[in-house]
Amino acid sequence: MNRSLVIRLMRRREVCSRAELTQDSGLNQSTITNIINELISWGIVVETGVIEGKKGRRSIGIKLNCEPYKIIGIRLARKSITVALYDLGGSEYKRQQIPINMADGSTNAFNRMKELIRDMMQSNAVGNVIAIGVVTPGPLLRDEGRIGLMTYFPGWEKINIQEELMQEFELPVYMEHDAKAGALAHWWFGTPLQEQGVMIYVAAGQGVGAGIVIEGKVFRGSLGMAGEIGHMSIDYKGQQCECGNRGCLELYCSTSALLQTLKKEHASLKSIWQELKEVKSGETREAVRQAAWYLGFGLVNIINTFNPDRIILGDEMAEAGDLLLDTVKSVIKGHVLPDVYSQLTIELASDDMDTMLVGSAIVAIESILDNPSSYLKQS
Known part of the structure; x- marks a missing residue:
C-alpha cells in the first residue's frame, strides 16, 4: 500500500x-x-x-522512469479496433486502427485484434510489455471477462476475450467498459484536475454508456455493469431494443440511431458533422438536436441518482459540438432542481485524445499500481 x-x-x-x-x-x-x-x-x-x-x-x-514498463491498450468498438502502446505513465508511443464489420463476424474480428497486439509487441523497442488493457462497449460482464451484449454486432458475447488473450500472450489482461475507462482517463488527465467529488463521463457514440467516478474510484456495481445508461428506458412503449427492453436511450441518441433517422446508415459520420459545420442541412441539425434532447432527458435521471459535480459528454456525438452541449444543458436546466443545476458543470470532452483508448491502458496501470511489487520488481 x-x-x-x-x-x-x-x-x-x-x-x-x-x-x-x-x-x-x-x-x-x-x-x-x-x-x-x-x-x-x-x-x-x-x-x-x-x-x-x-x-x-x-x-x-x-x-x-515509466518507459521500461509498457502496456498495450485496446479499444473495441462496433466498427473498429484500435491498439496502442503506452508506458506506465500513460504516454502513447504507437497506435494502429483497423475497420471491422458485422458481416465478417466476431471471430474474424477477434483474430485481427490478436494480430494487431502481436505486431504492437514486436514493435516495442524499449523495456517489456507487462500487461494488456481492453475496453469494450457494454453491457460488459467484467468479472467474467466477456461482453454480455454488443448491439449492432452480435457474436461477441460468445467470446471470453480476457481468458483467450491471457492464454495467447501469457500476460495479465484487464477489461473495462469503454465509458468507465473514458471516465478514468479524464480523472487522470482532465483539466482542471479533479481530486474529489463525483464525475460522470458519457460515451455517446455507436451506443451510449456512462462511466461514474466517485472520489477517484470507478463505480462498477456487482457485475461491473453500472452506468449502462444506454439500456435505461425512456419510453416503456417505445422501440424494441436488442437487449429485450423497450425504449432504450441508445435507440434515440446514439450515432447509430442518428444515421437511421437521417436514413444514411451507410454514410460516414464525418460527412454528417461536416454538414453541421457548413449549415447546409436543416434536416441534419434537427436530427442532431433531437438526439441531444433525448440524451438530456436520460442524463436528468442520472443526475437525480448520483448528484455529480461534473458531466463530460464524449465519443462520436460530442463532435456535434455546441449544438449537442447547448441542447443537453437546456433540457437538464429545465428538469432538475435549480440548486442542483447551479452546482453542476457540463462540458464536452477534449478532442485531442481518444479518452477511451487511453483509458484502456489506465485500467491496466491502475491494477499494476495497486500491487506494484507483483509487476515491476520482476520485470
Whole structure:
C-alpha cells in the first residue's frame, strides 16, 4: 500500500524530492527513504540531480522512469479496433486502427485484434510489455471477462476475450467498459484536475454508456455493469431494443440511431458533422438536436441518482459540438432542481485524445499500481 501511494504521488509530479513525498504521504522519512531505494533498485524511479526546494534548500530530485514498463491498450468498438502502446505513465508511443464489420463476424474480428497486439509487441523497442488493457462497449460482464451484449454486432458475447488473450500472450489482461475507462482517463488527465467529488463521463457514440467516478474510484456495481445508461428506458412503449427492453436511450441518441433517422446508415459520420459545420442541412441539425434532447432527458435521471459535480459528454456525438452541449444543458436546466443545476458543470470532452483508448491502458496501470511489487520488481 505504501509503495502504491508513493508511486501515485510521484505520477502527479514531474520531479519531486523525498522530503516532499514525506509531507504529502504522511509517512515518516525513513519509510520514504526505504521505499524510494527499493523503487530505484527496480528501475521504476531514477534520481535527476540537485533541485531547489522551499527556502532555498537543495535536495536530490527523483522521478518515475515509466518507459521500461509498457502496456498495450485496446479499444473495441462496433466498427473498429484500435491498439496502442503506452508506458506506465500513460504516454502513447504507437497506435494502429483497423475497420471491422458485422458481416465478417466476431471471430474474424477477434483474430485481427490478436494480430494487431502481436505486431504492437514486436514493435516495442524499449523495456517489456507487462500487461494488456481492453475496453469494450457494454453491457460488459467484467468479472467474467466477456461482453454480455454488443448491439449492432452480435457474436461477441460468445467470446471470453480476457481468458483467450491471457492464454495467447501469457500476460495479465484487464477489461473495462469503454465509458468507465473514458471516465478514468479524464480523472487522470482532465483539466482542471479533479481530486474529489463525483464525475460522470458519457460515451455517446455507436451506443451510449456512462462511466461514474466517485472520489477517484470507478463505480462498477456487482457485475461491473453500472452506468449502462444506454439500456435505461425512456419510453416503456417505445422501440424494441436488442437487449429485450423497450425504449432504450441508445435507440434515440446514439450515432447509430442518428444515421437511421437521417436514413444514411451507410454514410460516414464525418460527412454528417461536416454538414453541421457548413449549415447546409436543416434536416441534419434537427436530427442532431433531437438526439441531444433525448440524451438530456436520460442524463436528468442520472443526475437525480448520483448528484455529480461534473458531466463530460464524449465519443462520436460530442463532435456535434455546441449544438449537442447547448441542447443537453437546456433540457437538464429545465428538469432538475435549480440548486442542483447551479452546482453542476457540463462540458464536452477534449478532442485531442481518444479518452477511451487511453483509458484502456489506465485500467491496466491502475491494477499494476495497486500491487506494484507483483509487476515491476520482476520485470
